[in-house]
Amino acid sequence: MKILLVEDEKELRxxxxxxxxxxxxxxxxxxxxxxxxxxxNDYDYDCVLLDIMLPGGSGLSVLAHLKxxxxxxxxxxxxxxxxxxxxxxxxxxxxxxxxxxxxxxxxLNARVKSLxxxxxxxxxxxxxxxxxxxxxxxxxxxxxxxxIALNRKEFDLLYYFVSNPNRxxxxxxxxxxxxxxxIDQADSLDFIYSQVKNLRKKMKTAGAQxxxxxxxxxxxxxxxxx
Numbered sequence: 001m002k003i004l005l006v007e008d009e010k011e012l013r014x015x016x017x018x019x020x021x022x023x024x025x026x027x028x029x030x031x032x033x034x035x036x037x038x039x040x041n042d043y044d045y046d047c048v049l050l051d052i053m054l055p056g057g058s059g060l061s062v063l064a065h066l067k068x069x070x071x072x073x074x075x076x077x078x079x080x081x082x083x084x085x086x087x088x089x090x091x092x093x094x095x096x097x098x099x100x101x102x103x104x105x106x107x108l109n110a111r112v113k114s115l116x117x118x119x120x121x122x123x124x125x126x127x128x129x130x131x132x133x134x135x136x137x138x139x140x141x142x143x144x145x146x147x148i149a150l151n152r153k154e155f156d157l158l159y160y161f162v163s164n165p166n167r168x169x170x171x172x173x174x175x176x177x178x179x180x181x182x183i184d185q186a187d188s189l190d191f192i193y194s195q196v197k198n199l200r201k202k203m204k205t206a207g208a209q210x211x212x213x214x215x216x217x218x219x220x221x222x223x224x225x226x
Contacts, residue, residue, distance in 0.1 A: 033057030130209030161222035170219040
């Protein structure tokens with residue numbers, strides 16, 4: 001999967017590029033408006049990560065040009081400008097999502113993967129691991145065709161696990177992905193332990209083929225062998 005990252009802040013651009021390449025994406029970069037326009041005119045991408053404030057022009061103009069060309073790239077606006085007007089204008093122009101800076105790389109990764117899954121499935125956002133189906137839009141989880149009841153944090157944790165199957169995830173990263181900058185509200189990482197414990201019990205009781213395993217001294221891994 002090929003991604004175009006349009007971002008003028010070098011440090012952030014390098015950080016995001018390195019992270020997404022670790023996730024096995026091919027990442028090209030544009031640091032300003034002319035470079036972004038040149039890239040989208042000459043190449044096709046699966047997803048464009050687009051900053052609004054760019055040297056030489058506006059990211060929204062890049063987005064408008066992209067849509068006039070009737071190209072099929074999914075677009076996520078990433079911008080420090082978190083005003084309602086900017087968000088509405090970007091979505092009206094055809095952006096698929098909007099992520100305000102600062103953001104967590106894990107959340108960006110999950111949103112990119114969600115958009116690419118939706119495109120591949122013709123709009124269906126459901127995520128399937130064996131007999132487990134998770135639908136982010138409706139926050140519904142079924143196992144073996146039967147819906148299971150999860151509280152909000154249990155669902156958010158499962159969503160993160162399902163987005164990263166068979167990967168070792170430390171508890172701090174897991175907490176940040178669910179609580180973000182409000183991690184202190186979790187009281188302590190012990191709260192993560194109790195929420196994951198409840199989630200594991202519900203999945204086991206329902207007969208899920210995927211299983212969350214605790215890795216002593218580090219965190220957790222969602223095991224699934226397709």
